[in-house]
Amino acid sequence: MMTRTSQVAWRPDQQIVAQANITRFMREHGIASYEELIRRSTTEIEWFWDALPRALGVEWCTPYTRVMDTASGIPWTEWYVGGTLNITHNCLDRHAGGVAADRPALIAETEDGQLTSWTYSALAERVSRIASVMRGLGIRRGETVGIYMPMIADVVTILLACLKIGAVAIPIFSGFAPRAVAERLRDGGARLLFTADYGLRRGRRIELKALADEAAAMTPSIKHLVVCRRSDEAIPWMVGRDMAWDEFLASGTPMCETEAMASMEPAMLLYTSGTTGKPKGTVHSHAGALIQVAKEIGYHFDLKTSDRFFWLTDIGWMMGPWMIIGCLFHGGTVVLYEGAPDYPTADRLWQLVARHHITIFGISPTAIRMLMREGVDRITRGALSSLRILGSTGEPWDPESWWWYFEQIGQRRCPVVNISGGTDIIGCFLAPLIIKELKPCSLQGPGLGMAVEVWNEAGQPVREEVGYLVATRPAPSMTRGFWKDPDRYLDAYWSRWPGVWNHGDWAYIDADGHWFLHGRADDxxxxxxxxxxxxxxxxxxxxxxxxxxxxxxxxxxxxxxxxxxxxxxxxxxxxxxxxxxxxxxxxxxxxxxxxxxxxxxxxxxxxxxxxxxxxxxxxxxxxxxxxxxxxxxxxxxxxxxxxxxxxxxxx
CATH class of the missing domain: 3.30.300.30 (ANL, C-terminal domain)
Structure with missing residues (x-):
């Protein structure tokens, strides 16, 4: 009997398949079907991860001499050995100096309706100014920098400026209390912290500067605190440590050299939420993060230069840097929103889609369930006509919510690209491609190059049975350990089955080969x-x-x-x-x-x-x-x- 998840809900037409970015890759490599693509990319991993950066157009400062080296063990696989590159060069510099210079790179809207829009050339100049001042403060490659900011436009410039000079960015969730912020800053050893005087949430000001002051007081390594001022109101100030954003920016230069970073040099520390014990600092490299994220947004989300990409997220969650890096790499337009998804009215996100002509839209299932309560009365059908792809991540779907998203928001014409991975791989183990049909709530299958299986307790592959989601081969974006805690990293992912990454999710493969998630194994x-x-x-x-x-x-x-x-x-x-x-x-x-x-x-x-x-x-x-x-x-x-x-x- 057909159920609400066993039936196929969406099929691509011939035009979608013909114009898909992944179709071009398949033609170049003589691959005839989705099944062959997944098989080759997940079994011939050295071939795939070598072909991928060339197909994507990744620019290297120094070409790599070897794709991968497992001499130190599978958990410590080295990728793109001998190569040097930089995320900011690939996401910004090359576009600002080429045909995309005047194309919009970023649109940011705050909860109170303030808009900021920058082209690639304007964004590149602003990033260079910030990067040059950071260098003047003595921030060098390999040093860590905290980013405790709301989702306003300059969160993008700060992230890219850090990566440009080889500093290691620590994006921190803007909703964290001072103790949680300090834990991450202390663990990372940050000397510089960026924040704002306040953020906005449901019409209420969140006094971020005051919270940042408390966090800095618990973090002896912090020597400089740069404050993005959104108003002229008086705020606490520490002379000699605090720097006003306008003055900071004005003292920079419009040109700043970009560092050539070794492939596996750290670019970001992304901390887990710390639900139990000490937060874990996952370490992500310039090559690993860039190539994984560019692959997912370019092939799984099929982003074109004309696309406007939005995900409801925060800079402190993986999806914030993921969206920024992936979209800008491909020359698209990132759309940011600071604030609650249902404030001041329940249709705020749908207004955002209409106002900025968003074409790719991502959200969590729980957020959709919250918005469903308000029904569809406020949704104007024409307002959503720009959408072509819907995204989701974070947790399993229930059928009712999935169908509401697909039918009411996507109007049955937009595929739901439901992805799942995590902070620890800054990407996805499971992700659909729009060249193949989709079932409700499913993730379709393995992400490109991700050698995943569903195993039972005995470590045997299973079908039509809930089991552990594991990766049997490494991937370039897997965390380079936990910051300052390699043993905890090995214990977390590699201890149950030697040489196999145990991701901690329950997964299920149905009789037709479609994959589903069933939540965390520890739940x-x-x-x-x-x-x-x-x-x-x-x-x-x-x-x-x-x-x-x-x-x-x-x-x-x-x-x-x-x-x-x-x-x-x-x-x-x-x-x-x-x-x-x-x-x-x-x-x-x-x-x-x-x-x-x-x-x-x-x-x-x-x-x-x-x-x-x-x-x-x-x-x-x-x-x-x-x-x-x-x-x-x-x-x-x-x-x-x-x-x-x-x-x-x-x-």
Missing amino acids: TIKVAGRRIGPAEIEGALMEHPAVSEAAAIGVPDPIKGEAIVCFAVLGRQYAPSIELSEELKRVVVSLLGKGDRPEQVLFVTDLPKTRSAKIIRRLIRARYLGAADLGDLSSCQNPEAIGAIPSRGRT
Whole structure:
């Protein structure tokens, strides 16, 4: 029987296939089908990762002499040995000095409606000014620089300026509290920190300078704090350390030499959210990050120079640098938005699409579920006519939300390029190509060059069975260890199966070869010896029209080992009741079976989430079980939702 995820929802027409960037690559290499492409790119990895930078047009300062070297072990594979290059040269300098000089590179809109737009030549000059002042402050290649900024235009210039001079950028989530900021700055050893006087969120000012001052006070290495002033209002100031943005920029020069960086020299430290223990600093190189991201946005998202690319993200999440680097490499236009997706009205993002003629649009499933609550009354069909590709990442989809995104936003003509990877690879293990059909909620298959499998507990490949997502061969963008902590890196990814990267996600391949995710393996609920991912239960709950969001956790049970407890956010027209709770339990049983019947379904007004709208299940579980210490709360953008979670025994 066909279900809402087993049927094919979207098929490319002949024109889409003919004009796709990946089709050109296939023709150049005599590849006749999607299946052959994936097979060759994931089994002949040395051939693929050699052919790829040439096909993309990556410019090297010094050509590499060898594609890969595993002499130090698979976890420490060296890539593009002997080569030198620079991300900023490839993303900016070469465009500013060529035919793209007057093409728009960046459009940025703040929550209060302020617009900034720069061409490639204007962006390049501004980046050079910033880079030259940084050099004047003594920042040299290999030194780290913190970026604690809202998603305003100059977050792009600062990132590219760091990379231009060979400094290692540390982008930090603008919603973090001072302690979380300081943890990352101290670990990275940053001497320079960029911030702003404030950010905006739902019409409220977030006093970033004051927060940055607290973080700097806990970070002895910080010697300089550059403040992007958005108003003339008085703010705390430390003479000798703090520098005003306008003065900083004015003291720079419009030309600044770009450093030639060895292929594997660090470009960025991207820290994980620190949900447990010390945040992990993943290390990403100039060649690895550039080539992986350029591949994904050029081939999986099919970006053309005429495209305008937007992703709802923050500079501190992987998708921020990923979007900036990938889009600019291909000469497209990056669109940034600072603020909440539903402020001041629920159609803010759809207004953004219309205003800036966005063609490629990315968001998380949870953010879509939030926007679904408002319905489609505010969405004007013509406003979304510029869209040609939809993107998503961050967590598994439920069918109802996926179909809403596909039908109401994409109007059934835009493929949903659902990708999944992580901060640790600054890219994707799984990613669709628009030359092949798509099933709802699926990720279609392996990303180009990503040798992934689904394994069971015994380390054997499985089909039509949920298992561990693993990578059996290395890729250039895999983190170069954890900053100052190589043993933790080996333990996190390489300890379960020698020479195999264990990514920590549950995945599933159906009978037709389409791949699906089922959440994090460490979120898995084990009921009477059987494992189930919370996303499956949550998706079943959201099949009921009353439920707009859901979270499922496992709690200790003396008989079953764990019992399932669910938390549901209802649509506005529904009210909590015992009857509805029982009805939702029956829905789960009808869709998944009696073994997955929730012990309880509890109603809440909101669920704790990250700024990128991922539900934080560990906080829900800790709160429900009455933990005295909830751990690191820095990644939670709505901590008030934690307090609304009922404790066990008081429900």
